[in-house]
Amino acid sequence: MSRKKTVKGKSSTSSPTTASTNSQGEGKAGKSSTGSEVQSNGVVHPSRPSLSNSSEFYDIAFKVMLVGDSGVGKTCLLVRFKDGAFLAGSFISTVGIDFRNKVLNIDGMKVKLQIWDTAGQERFRSVTHAYYRDAHALLLLYDVTNKTSFDNIQAWLTEIHEYAQQNVVLMLLGNKADATQERVVKREEGERLAKEFGVPFMETSAKSSLNVELAFTAVAKELKHRSMKEPNEPKFKLQDYVNKEMKSTGCCRS
Numbered sequence: 296m297s298r299k300k301t302v303k304g305k306s307s308t309s310s311p312t313t314a315s316t317n318s319q320g321e322g323k324a325g326k327s328s329t330g331s332e333v334q335s336n337g338v339v340h341p342s343r344p345s346l347s348n349s350s351e352f353y354d355i356a357f358k359v360m361l362v363g364d365s366g367v368g369k370t371c372l373l374v375r376f377k378d379g380a381f382l383a384g385s386f387i388s389t390v391g392i393d394f395r396n397k398v399l400n401i402d403g404m405k406v407k408l409q410i411w412d413t414a415g416q417e418r419f420r421s422v423t424h425a426y427y428r429d430a431h432a433l434l435l436l437y438d439v440t441n442k443t444s445f446d447n448i449q450a451w452l453t454e455i456h457e458y459a460q461q462n463v464v465l466m467l468l469g470n471k472a473d474a475t476q477e478r479v480v481k482r483e484e485g486e487r488l489a490k491e492f493g494v495p496f497m498e499t500s501a502k503s504s505l506n507v508e509l510a511f512t513a514v515a516k517e518l519k520h521r522s523m524k525e526p527n528e529p530k531f532k533l534q535d536y537v538n539k540e541m542k543s544t545g546c547c548r549s
C-alpha cells in the first residue's frame with residue numbers, strides 16, 4: 296500500500312468550538328462567529344433559523360469525531376457519507392484534523408453534524424486530544440482486515456475516557472466489511488468487545504457503503520433525543536435502532 300501525505304486540514308491545538316467553513320461545508324480549525332447559542336451541554340441551537348456556511352438551514356448542531364488507528368478508513372467513511380463516493384487507490388493519510396458538515400433530516404428536524412476527521416497516526420495524538428472535549432459523539436473505528444487496529448480499541452477507549460466528555464455518545468464500527476477475503480476479525484469478536492465495554496456496535500464499509508448512512512443517522516438521532524428530552528417520549532436506544540435498521544450483506548447482521 297503506498298502512503299502519500301497531504302495537508303488536508305490544519306494541525307492545531309486550539310479547541311474546535313469555532314471553525315471556519317467553505318461553501319462545501321468543509322473546513323479547518325480556526326475562529327469564526329456563527330451567531331449561534333451554545334448551551335451548557337455544548338449543543339448548538341441557532342438563535343434564529345440558521346443558515347450554515349454550507350448553505351443549508353439547520354435547527355440544531357452537534358460535533359462528531361472519527362477516531363481510530365491510521366488506515367482503518369475514517370476519511371473514506373466520511374467521504375462516503377458526505378459525497379457518496381469511495382476513495383479507492385493510494386492511501387492518503389490524514390495530517391492533523393479536518394472537518395465536513397452535513398445536515399440530516401431527523402424526525403422533521405434539521406440536524407447539522409460537524410464531522411471531525413482525525414489523523415490516526417501516533418504523531419498527531421496531541422493535536423486530536425485537544426478536540427475530544429468538544430465532541431458530542433465519537434465514532435471509533437477498527438479495520439476488520441487488521442487485527443492490530445482491533446487490539447488497539449481498548450487503548451482508544453482509555454484515551455476517550457481520559458479526554459472526552461463523560462456523556463459522549465460512542466459507537467464502535469468495524470470497517471471494511473466488504474473485504475471478505477482479507478477479514479481477520481470476526482463480526483462476533485467485534486460484538487463481544489462492544490458488549491464488554493457497553494458501546495453500540497456495527498460493521499460498515501466505506502467501499503460498498505454498507506451501514507454508513509445508518510451509523511451517522513443513529514448518532515444524530517441519539518444526540519437529538521438527548522438534547523430535546525421530550526418528557527413523554529420513550530428513551531431512544533441506539534443499539535436497538537441500529538439492529539432494526541441494519542442492512543445485511545449476509546456478513547454483518549446480528
Ligand SMILES: Nc1nc2c(ncn2[C@@H]2O[C@H](COP(=O)(O)OP(=O)(O)OP(=O)(O)O)[C@@H](O)[C@H]2O)c(=O)[nH]1
Nearest residue numbers: 365366367368369370371388389415471500501502
Ligand atoms: N476494502 C475497503 N477498503 C477501505 C475501506 N475504507 C477505506 N479503505 C481503504 O483503506 C485505506 C485507508 O483509508 P483512509 O480512510 O484514508 O484511512 P484513515 O483511517 O483516514 O487513515 P488516517 O488518515 O491515516 O488516520 C485506503 O486505501 C482506502 O481505500 C472499506 O470500507 N473497504
Ligand SMILES: [Mg+2]
Nearest residue numbers: 369370388389
Ligand atoms: Mg484519514
